[in-house]
Amino acid sequence: MSTKPLFHKTNKSLPGKFRRASIKRPPTPDAEEEQDREPTLQEIINIKLIESGEKEKLKELLRERLIECGWRDEMKTLCRAFTRKKGRENVTVDDLVHVITPKGRASVPDSVKAELLQRIRAFLQTAAL
Amino acid sequence: NMFFVTLVKFPMSIVVCVQLALHVFGDLLDSITVDVASECHRIARLGLERNLDEEEEELRLSAQARARIADPSNNVEANGKYVVDIFGQTHPPVANEIFDCMNCGRSIMAGRFAPHLEKCMGKGRKARLKATRSSTAAQNRYSRGSPVSTYSPYSSTASINRLSNGNPRAATGECSNGTVEEP
Numbered sequence: 253m254s255t256k257p258l259f260h261k262t263n264k265s266l267p268g269k270f271r272r273a274s275i276k277r278p279p280t281p282d283a284e285e286e287q288d289r290e291p292t293l294q295e296i297i298n299i300k301l302i303e304s305g306e307k308e309k310l311k312e313l314l315r316e317r318l319i320e321c322g323w324r325d326e327m328k329t330l331c332r333a334f335t336r337k338k339g340r341e342n343v344t345v346d347d348l349v350h351v352i353t354p355k356g357r358a359s360v361p362d363s364v365k366a367e368l369l370q371r372i373r374a375f376l377q378t379a380a381l
Numbered sequence: 382n383m384f385f386v387t388l389v390k391f392p393m394s395i396v397v398c399v400q401l402a403l404h405v406f407g408d409l410l411d412s413i414t415v416d417v418a419s420e421c422h423r424i425a426r427l428g429l430e431r432n433l434d435e436e437e438e439e440l441r442l443s444a445q446a447r448a449r450i451a452d453p454s455n456n457v458e459a460n461g462k463y464v465v466d467i468f469g470q471t472h473p474p475v476a477n478e479i480f481d482c483m484n485c486g487r488s489i490m491a492g493r494f495a496p497h498l499e500k501c502m503g504k505g506r507k508a509r510l511k512a513t514r515s516s517t518a519a520q521n522r523y524s525r526g527s528p529v530s531t532y533s534p535y536s537s538t539a540s541i542n543r544l545s546n547g548n549p550r551a552a553t554g555e556c557s558n559g560t561v562e563e564p
Contacts, residue, residue, distance in 0.1 A: 332436075
């Protein structure tokens with residue numbers, strides 16, 4: 253098992269060679285650094301989810317529920333309103349993601365969230381932690 | 382500290398499980414969010430949203446209308462006879478469009494149509510009396526062998542015809558097996 257604390261989240265966004273603070277440091281082979289870092293619990297679970305195909309199923313279930321309850325239409329309305337303000341030609345995907353993420357997270361119905369969490373936890377149990 | 386309180390109350394495994402589940406859920410939601418944003422971006426950039434300009438126009442018009450209401454010069458008292466609605470239009474107190482009554486064929490003014498129809502179709506007091514008198518008279522007449530259509534002491538032949546259609550006796554011709562159907 254990993255000796256790192258359970259909730260430690262490694263910064264995966266930068267490849268190894270850019271993590272160094274000083275360029276004067278003698279070069280260390282990347283391979284060693286990679287081996288030291290063991291996957292976190294979250295990463296392990298994510299891999300299991302993807303490999304078993306469960307992640308795809310869960311995503312489809314969530315997508316279906318969010319469409320049914322009108323969440324998707326709400327988000328599309330927000331996007332339209334923003335597009336009208338900023339202008340059709342100037343809108344970026346990033347803009348829209350930032351527009352709908354906070355409202356999106358807040359407006360998922362409790363029943364939908366509960367259903368998904370239930371299924372995820374069932375999967376975690378069968379994945380035999 | 383909430384974390385330690387939770388630790389005491391629930392076994393670590395459950396805490397971890399819930400944490401992981403929430404993380405996975407968040408992941409899924411973020412992924413779907415990006416999909417929605419991406420789709421909306423595509424629609425925006427390809428100009429597929431036909432209604433975008435119409436919506437803008439609607440918003441502009443309703444803002445205009447709202448401004449007009451707020452304007453005191455559009456008051457009912459100031460204008461005298463006619464009220465100005467939110468689109469700046471005035472309407473006469475009695476609707477004055479003229480059309481033909483589908484029952485009797487007369488030319489009627491729209492604002493006078495409801496009371497006309499009451500009389501025309503036999504709903505009002507006078508019309509019902511008309512109907513009772515004419516139908517009992519028609520029944521007497523029919524039993525004596527005279528045709529109903531010649532009996533018309535009242536002004537509107539059309540209304541008599543209509544009443545005789547509703548009269549079971551007059552409709553006997555259509556009920557060949559002898560049963561009388563109530564209209």
